Amino acid sequence: MSGSFDEEALSEGMSTPFHGTPASSSEPILQWSDLTYEVKTKAGKTAEWKTIMSKGSGVACAGETIAIIGSSGAGKTTLLNALSGRIEGGRLSGSILYRGAKRHPGSFKRTTAYVQQDDLMHPLLTVHETLTYAAKLRLPNSQYSEQEKQERVQSVMRQLRLDGAKNTPIGDAKTRGVSGGERKRVSVGMELLTSPRLLFLDEPTSGLDSNSSELVVELVKGISKDRGIATLMTIHQPSARIFNLFDKVILLSQGRVVYFGPVSESIQYFAKIGHQCPVHENPADYFVDIMTLDYRSDATLAESKERVSALADTFARYTAESNASLAEKQSLVRSYGEQDNSQVIAKNGWLYEYATLANRDWVNAMRNIPFVIGQVVQAIFMGVLIGFMYFYLKDDSLSVMNRMGVLFIITVNATFPVVMPLLSMYVQERDIMVRERASAAFRISSFYVSKATTFLPIILASNTILFIGIYFIAHLTFDAAKFFIALAVFYCVNMVSIAFTLMVGSGVESLEMGFIFAPSILTIQLLFGGLFSNPSTITPVLRWIRWVNPVFHTFAALAQNELGGLTFTCPPETQCYATGEQVLKSYSLMRFNIWQSVLFLIMLGAVNYAIGYVFLRWKAKPKYLWL
Numbered sequence: 001m002s003g004s005f006d007e008e009a010l011s012e013g014m015s016t017p018f019h020g021t022p023a024s025s026s027e028p029i030l031q032w033s034d035l036t037y038e039v040k041t042k043a044g045k046t047a048e049w050k051t052i053m054s055k056g057s058g059v060a061c062a063g064e065t066i067a068i069i070g071s072s073g074a075g076k077t078t079l080l081n082a083l084s085g086r087i088e089g090g091r092l093s094g095s096i097l098y099r100g101a102k103r104h105p106g107s108f109k110r111t112t113a114y115v116q117q118d119d120l121m122h123p124l125l126t127v128h129e130t131l132t133y134a135a136k137l138r139l140p141n142s143q144y145s146e147q148e149k150q151e152r153v154q155s156v157m158r159q160l161r162l163d164g165a166k167n168t169p170i171g172d173a174k175t176r177g178v179s180g181g182e183r184k185r186v187s188v189g190m191e192l193l194t195s196p197r198l199l200f201l202d203e204p205t206s207g208l209d210s211n212s213s214e215l216v217v218e219l220v221k222g223i224s225k226d227r228g229i230a231t232l233m234t235i236h237q238p239s240a241r242i243f244n245l246f247d248k249v250i251l252l253s254q255g256r257v258v259y260f261g262p263v264s265e266s267i268q269y270f271a272k273i274g275h276q277c278p279v280h281e282n283p284a285d286y287f288v289d290i291m292t293l294d295y296r297s298d299a300t301l302a303e304s305k306e307r308v309s310a311l312a313d314t315f316a317r318y319t320a321e322s323n324a325s326l327a328e329k330q331s332l333v334r335s336y337g338e339q340d341n342s343q344v345i346a347k348n349g350w351l352y353e354y355a356t357l358a359n360r361d362w363v364n365a366m367r368n369i370p371f372v373i374g375q376v377v378q379a380i381f382m383g384v385l386i387g388f389m390y391f392y393l394k395d396d397s398l399s400v401m402n403r404m405g406v407l408f409i410i411t412v413n414a415t416f417p418v419v420m421p422l423l424s425m426y427v428q429e430r431d432i433m434v435r436e437r438a439s440a441a442f443r444i445s446s447f448y449v450s451k452a453t454t455f456l457p458i459i460l461a462s463n464t465i466l467f468i469g470i471y472f473i474a475h476l477t478f479d480a481a482k483f484f485i486a487l488a489v490f491y492c493v494n495m496v497s498i499a500f501t502l503m504v505g506s507g508v509e510s511l512e513m514g515f516i517f518a519p520s521i522l523t524i525q526l527l528f529g530g531l532f533s534n535p536s537t538i539t540p541v542l543r544w545i546r547w548v549n550p551v552f553h554t555f556a557a558l559a560q561n562e563l564g565g566l567t568f569t570c571p572p573e574t575q576c577y578a579t580g581e582q583v584l585k586s587y588s589l590m591r592f593n594i595w596q597s598v599l600f601l602i603m604l605g606a607v608n609y610a611i612g613y614v615f616l617r618w619k620a621k622p623k624y625l626w627l
């Protein structure tokens with residue numbers, strides 16, 4: 001028997017599953033009704049709307065922990081995202097009330113918390129550091145002293161039983177770190193540092209063994225109850241013990257609600273509509289079984305579709321006819337009154353945010369041993385290798401080609417070797433930042449400036465070693481003014497490369513795309529850099545490239561600085577350059593003087609930084625549908 005029920009029998013002895021108003025009648029935090037979500041799909045040439053979630057309604061009250069259960073593709077994540085204000089694209093309709101009033105995006109995000117399924121965290125920071133930085137960034141200084149922030153971190157670590165892993169790094173696929181369960185608890189902890197009214201968790205137990213899963217759910221439930229947080233989590237086939245930990249459950253199938261009410265009454269409800277859960281079976285498994293479409297044959301599929309549809313219809317009819325109607329729900333809200341959800345939550349000052357982020361970036365960069373050692377070793381190795389390749393340049397005309405070569409190689413060392421390693425670090429951190437920004441933890445500008453300023457000293461320090469090695473071993477002109485001017489030009493192009501990295505890294509969708517774009521653009525810069533082709537012979541259609549080409553400006557400035565005033569000896573009966581000026585003229589490198597080239601570099605750096613910032617703002621801008 002599927003879908004038939006005796007309403008009177010059903011009502012007997014049961015509270016109102018749909019609304020599930022708890023006995024204590026605690027404050028309703030989130031209410032949603034008739035929530036429908038559709039996406040556009042292509043069927044041949046015509047596009048049509050596909051319903052992913054249909055007319056979902058419910059309420060989450062303070063202190064309750066609610067599970068959203070369903071088979072794969074049932075719409076669990078869609079419901080969680082719609083309720084948490086993180087749904088992108090498509091069409092969302094219905095109503096969502098947060099503490100009795102319409103949600104206000106800024107304060108909703110700051111007073112609610114979302115724990116993602118794939119927790120992105122800085123792998124090299126310890127548990128304690130991760131939570132401390134999160135506390136510094138998320139808790140306003142106007143309400144918390146540094147001491148109180150630290151107390152908060154300690155209390156969250158204690159509540160989530162993380163004291164034992166306090167000094168263990170988070171880790172990732174490359175470096176060993178905390179266990180999966182601890183990692184999840186750190187993610188939860190970061191969200192609980194503030195005092196959210198609502199907590200969303202997307203599959204917090206996925207990938208965990210049953211003990212770790214149970215611990216996560218148990219701890220979350222305890223904290224939610226203690227702090228009066230309404231918690232909603234999607235969960236995939238929980239064990240019977242975990243299932244029984246929840247206060248309420250939303251059972252979803254094919255985007256429709258099949259049951260929403262107290263866990264304690266779920267078995268009774270299904271029994272009354274003809275689906276008696278066997279005594280020794282895990283109720284969660286049983287419910288998922290009867291809600292899942294059976295694709296084994298056409299007959300089983302048709303039968304299961306009918307069953308699922310009957311289950312959802314039955315529940316819809318039941319709730320529509322039950323005493324706990326919409327009117328009751330509304331009166332419940334009225335009894336608590338509408339809350340003002342638009343209050344501005346205090347942010348920390350820009351400088352404080354910047355200092356915290358820069359400190360975190362610095363710690364991260366310095367712990368990235370392969371990166372640090374790689375930078376130093378590469379600088380020494382390349383400095384010595386290139387230096388000896390051009391060892392002790394003389395002042396004969398044969399040295400002209402070598403001088404031009406070494407100056408170009410110095411320039412090249414400020415492009416690829418700077419951009420590629422920084423790009424991979426930056427894109428990874430950008431993705432973490434976009435996540436952190438979802439809870440409006442800090443400003444994009446402080447993150448961006450922090451990145452620019454932490455990369456700069458690291459790159460300048462290693463490239464100074466390289467520059468000095470090449471300069472003195474190759475024996476470029478030993479003149480203090482020339483040395484320092486060359487170094488200044490070299491610093492400028494390094495700065496442009498960092499700005500370029502931030503621009504590409506902020507604009508691309510993924511690191512893979514960055515690894516395609518960045519080398520392509522850098523190769524073009526090298527081709528038009530002034531060594532491989534004479535700038536005056538390049539077709540006018542492409543000649544403008546030199547204006548925006550940092551490699552050209554660097555090479556031209558270094559060449560003018562090095563060759564200016566030099567004279568060369570010529571072997572007898574040969575034609576050759578007699579002066580540095582002749583070389584510069586024949587290479588067409590005197591279109592701009594050294595200071596104009598430096599100015600171009602500074603401007604290019606500024607433009608790259610600015611475009612990168614705009615890209616990042618656009619990337620971090622929420623594109624969510626809002627009700």
Ligand SMILES: Nc1ncnc2c1ncn2[C@@H]1O[C@H](COP(=O)(O)OP(=O)(O)OP(=O)(O)O)[C@@H](O)[C@H]1O
Nearest residue numbers: 039041052070071072073074075076077078079236
């Ligand atoms: N943008 C979209 N375009 C087309 N179909 C979509 C889109 N978003 C979601 N869906 C479909 O909607 C259904 C519900 O997706 P959702 O991710 O909410 O399921 P779920 O219950 O969380 O599944 P799982 O447990 O496998 O993560 C799926 O069948 C999914 O393929």
